[in-house]
Amino acid sequence: MTSRLLFLAGFVLACRLLPGQESELVQPKATPEDRAEGQRIFGTQCSYCHGPKGEGGQGAVLALPQLSHAPDDLSLFRVIRDGIAGTKMPASALAPNQIWQVVAFVRVLGRVEAAKLTGDPARGRQIYATKGGCARCHTMGGHGGGIGPDLSDIGTRQNAAQVRTSLLDPDASVPLDFLQVRVVTKDGHSFTGVRVNEDSFSIQIRDLSNQFHSFWKSELTEISKEPRRSLMPSFRNTLTPGELDDLIAYLESPQGGK
Amino acid sequence: MKGILLLLPAVMLLDGQVPYERILNAHSEPGNWLTYSGDYQAHGYSALDQINTSNVDRLKVAWMYQTGVLGHFETTPLVFDGVMYITEPLSGVTALDLRTGRPIWTYKRPLPKGVIVCCGLVNRGLAVLDDQLFLGTVDAHLVALDMRTGRVRWDVEVADYKAAYSITAAPLVLKDKVIIGIAGAEYGIRGFLDAYDVKTGARSWRFYTVPAPGEPGNETWAGDSWKTGGAPTWVTGAYDPEANLVYWGTGNPSPDMIGDERNGDNLYSDALITLDADTGKLKWHFQFTPHDTLDMDANQVPVLVNADFRGQPRKLVLFANRNGFYYVLDRLTGEYLVGKQFARQNWAMGLDPHGRPIWNPAAVPSFEGALVYPDDDGTANWFSPSLDLKTGLLYQNVREKGAIQKRTTKTLSFEPGHLYMGADRLPIPGEEPWGALRALDWQTGEMRWEFRVQTPPWCGVLSTAGGLVFSGTMEGDFFAVDAVSGKLAWRFQTGGAIWSNPISYLSEGKQYIVVAAGDALMAFSVDR
Numbered sequence: 001m002t003s004r005l006l007f008l009a010g011f012v013l014a015c016r017l018l019p020g021q022e023s024e025l026v027q028p029k030a031t032p033e034d035r036a037e038g039q040r041i042f043g044t045q046c047s048y049c050h051g052p053k054g055e056g057g058q059g060a061v062l063a064l065p066q067l068s069h070a071p072d073d074l075s076l077f078r079v080i081r082d083g084i085a086g087t088k089m090p091a092s093a094l095a096p097n098q099i100w101q102v103v104a105f106v107r108v109l110g111r112v113e114a115a116k117l118t119g120d121p122a123r124g125r126q127i128y129a130t131k132g133g134c135a136r137c138h139t140m141g142g143h144g145g146g147i148g149p150d151l152s153d154i155g156t157r158q159n160a161a162q163v164r165t166s167l168l169d170p171d172a173s174v175p176l177d178f179l180q181v182r183v184v185t186k187d188g189h190s191f192t193g194v195r196v197n198e199d200s201f202s203i204q205i206r207d208l209s210n211q212f213h214s215f216w217k218s219e220l221t222e223i224s225k226e227p228r229r230s231l232m233p234s235f236r237n238t239l240t241p242g243e244l245d246d247l248i249a250y251l252e253s254p255q256g257g258k
Numbered sequence: 259m260k261g262i263l264l265l266l267p268a269v270m271l272l273d274g275q276v277p278y279e280r281i282l283n284a285h286s287e288p289g290n291w292l293t294y295s296g297d298y299q300a301h302g303y304s305a306l307d308q309i310n311t312s313n314v315d316r317l318k319v320a321w322m323y324q325t326g327v328l329g330h331f332e333t334t335p336l337v338f339d340g341v342m343y344i345t346e347p348l349s350g351v352t353a354l355d356l357r358t359g360r361p362i363w364t365y366k367r368p369l370p371k372g373v374i375v376c377c378g379l380v381n382r383g384l385a386v387l388d389d390q391l392f393l394g395t396v397d398a399h400l401v402a403l404d405m406r407t408g409r410v411r412w413d414v415e416v417a418d419y420k421a422a423y424s425i426t427a428a429p430l431v432l433k434d435k436v437i438i439g440i441a442g443a444e445y446g447i448r449g450f451l452d453a454y455d456v457k458t459g460a461r462s463w464r465f466y467t468v469p470a471p472g473e474p475g476n477e478t479w480a481g482d483s484w485k486t487g488g489a490p491t492w493v494t495g496a497y498d499p500e501a502n503l504v505y506w507g508t509g510n511p512s513p514d515m516i517g518d519e520r521n522g523d524n525l526y527s528d529a530l531i532t533l534d535a536d537t538g539k540l541k542w543h544f545q546f547t548p549h550d551t552l553d554m555d556a557n558q559v560p561v562l563v564n565a566d567f568r569g570q571p572r573k574l575v576l577f578a579n580r581n582g583f584y585y586v587l588d589r590l591t592g593e594y595l596v597g598k599q600f601a602r603q604n605w606a607m608g609l610d611p612h613g614r615p616i617w618n619p620a621a622v623p624s625f626e627g628a629l630v631y632p633d634d635d636g637t638a639n640w641f642s643p644s645l646d647l648k649t650g651l652l653y654q655n656v657r658e659k660g661a662i663q664k665r666t667t668k669t670l671s672f673e674p675g676h677l678y679m680g681a682d683r684l685p686i687p688g689e690e691p692w693g694a695l696r697a698l699d700w701q702t703g704e705m706r707w708e709f710r711v712q713t714p715p716w717c718g719v720l721s722t723a724g725g726l727v728f729s730g731t732m733e734g735d736f737f738a739v740d741a742v743s744g745k746l747a748w749r750f751q752t753g754g755a756i757w758s759n760p761i762s763y764l765s766e767g768k769q770y771i772v773v774a775a776g777d778a779l780m781a782f783s784v785d786r
Binding site: 044048052083086087088090091092094200201225228 | 329347348375376377378420667673675677680682683684687688690711712731733734749751
């Protein structure tokens with residue numbers, strides 16, 4: 001009787017896995033050794049395009065809590081196995097267990113370790129809106145300016161130490177896609193802002209008051225770029241240590257942006 | 259009976275529509291584009307001059323065709339007898355009516371799962387002979403299609419796609435053979451160049467670009483490293499009918515960025531090889547980058563020239579190489595004549611009197627990270643140059659981009675189908691890469707002018723008898739410059755990155771320029 005039951009259970013399981021539900025799609029529990037092996041494989045098979053820490057390059061940034069093509073582990077497995085048609089992401093000849101090891105490692109890349117926060121998020125929210133003046137340049141929950149990064153989910157992308165560094169020393173971590181540009185027109189007008197777009201013949205910028213400007217390069221006498229300068233001021237001398245803690249607690253809080 | 263008789267000439271025309279002699283004499287019909295580079299000499303030049311410096315400012319879109327297929331659209335169309343034939347990503351083919359731009363038929367390749375290609379499931383074009391088109395596919399097959407219907411005449415496996423062999427290049431047809439190259443050196447394939455019978459698809463010859471033990475050149479590979487030696491052939495070459503020689507570039511040795519296990523020059527990687535068209539036997543070779551550890555594929559288009567050179571009539575081959583040097587060689591002997599740097603590079607301290615590079619030991623991937631110009635996409639790449647013998651200039655798009663090449667591992671084990679490279683390419687902080695269309699004196703390699711573009715391009719070049727040079731940018735600008743001065747003559751924002759070679763043709767007596775941008779093919783003309 002027991003063996004009949006086992007057979008039946010096995011049959012039901014097999015039916016559930018067939019077809020298109022191959023057994024390889026059942027995710028094994030990842031051990032630290034699996035993650036380490038995943039890291040090794042990532043280093044030879046993935047990092048050339050995605051960067052050694054998943055920071056991106058030719059390939060997508062992977063050091064994120066949510067991946068657009070792979071919202072869950074199974075879809076990440078499939079992306080690695082099959083590639084993404086229409087992109088440079090190729091299919092892979094890795095064995096299924098190796099793919100699962102890479103999945104386990106990639107998920108670590110996007111994880112932001114929680115830290116004990118001493119500030120008060122409610123006070124931080126006030127500082128964000130008033131003394132900090134953050135909303136002038138940043139978006140939170142769909143509201144605010146567009147010349148800095150959207151901060152709605154900053155707490156899932158950066159930990160408290162990283163946010164503190166950005167607030168105290170903005171030039172140390174200028175985000176990609178926010179290049180500071182100054183242009184001068186032939187009639188002597190000067191504009192400073194972040195580059196929205198540029199091609200061989202034109203450039204578009206958004207200035208500090210969030211105004212969009214478009215120029216043909218033939219209309220300009222100067223285009224200067226400062227890739228290591230941020231438009232954001234340092235808050236080292238404008239916020240007290242306590243206010244900084246409050247602001248960081250707000251930015252890191254799950255309700256940030258809600 | 260009369261009707262049958264009237265039909266007969268048309269049928270005969272179709273059966274032998276594009277005989278070898280037509281391609282051989284492509285110069286006599288400049289309104290068509292019969293082979294990848296326009297002619298066997300691979301000049302990538304159009305003798306049409308209706309669109310010229312006096313009217314190019316009136317150039318406008320005549321029609322567009324949207325593939326509906328995502329991916330880099332790298333096609334170079336073929337055009338003849340009122341029809342254009344293009345390839346699409348995922349190894350598809352479409353025939354387009356030249357009058358309207360409307361499709362006549364489409365061939366969709368049923369690709370298996372698990373096709374492994376380093377840089378996208380792309381395709382760069384077709385070859386034609388008689389009434390058949392020839393297509394290489396990313397699952398490493400060679401296919402003959404009926405040009406009237408797009409239906410498959412034959413389909414042969416060139417190599418095993420599961421081991422990451424793939425085909426992205428346009429074939430080259432000569433006489434009764436289809437020549438096709440292979441890709442996959444990022445995965446440790448053993449490269450080759452193949453010829454197939456046009457009627458049956460049977461393989462006529464194969465030349466391995468990595469020699470086996472007992473064959474000349476194997477001594478340039480340590481141990482068994484030749485088995486996974488790379489040296490792919492993924493860009494279409496040229497043909498000299500008089501000498502009956504095929505000229506073809508080869509790519510990097512594998513693994514790409516670590517040379518420890520493959521000591522030696524690694525012949526015939528990063529070289530120009532010259533093969534007898536009937537037998538596939540090697541006539542001569544010239545290796546541009548011996549023992550490469552920077553992925554300096556010589557997968558560019560060789561350009562053949564018969565001209566007076568240093569006071570003597572010579573048969574030459576020109577080669578603007580991914581490694582940043584421009585070469586002129588004697589085409590019959592392989593004698594090195596010119597080597598001239600044409601873009602920023604620091605991997606070589608220079609070339610010796612035989613054209614052999616003197617390596618800069620600081621520009622080898624290291625665990626600390628080595629600053630290298632150009633990066634491993636190179637100065638040139640697959641995108642075609644264009645030669646205008648009237649101006650004496652070779653027009654070449656150039657990528658000005660370096661990288662920090664950081665070695666990732668002490669040893670690298672090989673597994674079929676797995677990436678086999680050994681270094682990460684990291685951006686140089688604070689440095690914005692750029693690009694340029696450069697005009698080089700073809701006899702010396704000296705730059706006459708450059709037209710700068712925002713980012714390193716992936717677009718080929720077309721020069722025309724109208725005194726214009728056409729090219730495009732990654733930001734979607736398609737443009738023309740004056741062939742003599744390099745001054746901008748016209749531009750159009752296509753809205754999509756341009757990853758293709760522009761060409762020109764005549765339809766109903768009117769000249770068109772055509773280029774693929776984004777997912778669209780665009781034909782431009784001037785209203786008369």
